[in-house]
């Protein structure tokens with residue numbers, strides 16, 4: 001069997017190059033004729049991905065689901081061109097995530113798109129549920145944008161479970177500058193539900209962890 005760690009490393013290396021490419025595309029005033037030529041080159045590059053395409057709900061071989069690694073997650077995945085990626089660490093007071101966003105994640109010029117903050121918080125808050133042994137899905141997310149989030153600034157995200165009632169979990173979260181953690185840029189309150197076993201089996205037929 002192929003070495004899984006070697007494959008994960010390769011997925012992450014490709015992800016890093018793709019992220020760098022996305023940032024360069026968004027950042028560079030490339031001459032129009034070069035853009036046209038580059039589109040053709042990227043199309044030829046894509047044609048080299050000749051491996052089997054996974055079914056819609058099939059879990060990537062490099063992943064661990066529901067409690068672990070999601071290498072193509074748009075929030076945490078090192079294999080994703082879109083992910084910052086968010087690095088998560090468990091602390092005594094919940095989870096902490098670290099990342100910096102790029103120009104490719106911009107909403108207003110110089111600032112992150114609000115959807116990026118919401119997505120990163122949603123993911124981290126979901127991980128906070130999983131850290132309590134309850135892998136859960138968001139049913140409501142209230143996001144308050146208190147100040148714009150500058151791109152290219154090291155950020156600290158926090159998520160803390162504030163209540164558990166059966167399968168229902170409430171979580172609070174925030175985004176702050178890493179070098180000024182008292183200044184809250186974005187605050188969020190979320191409600192999550194851990195699907196029951198039957199629901200989880202039908203939602204995620206490819207997840208071995210939920211099967212008999």
Ligand SMILES: CCCCCCCC(=O)SCCNC(=O)CCNC(=O)[C@H](O)C(C)(C)COP(=O)(O)OP(=O)(O)OC[C@H]1O[C@@H](n2cnc3c(N)ncnc32)[C@H](O)[C@@H]1OP(=O)(O)O
Nearest residue numbers: 066122123126127130135137138139168193194195196199
């Ligand atoms: C570790 C990985 C981190 C990644 C995290 C990323 C977070 C995400 O992006 S998740 C994606 C976005 N969320 C979704 O798509 C979820 C869509 N919703 C659903 O599929 C279902 O509501 C689901 C699966 C969460 C719950 O379904 P199910 O297990 O059947 O719950 P069910 O038995 O009906 O309800 C349980 C309780 O939750 C409540 N509830 C369930 N769904 C909702 C809802 N959408 N709104 C309000 N309340 C709800 C019910 O009222 C019930 O409450 P009570 O026990 O008091 O009667």
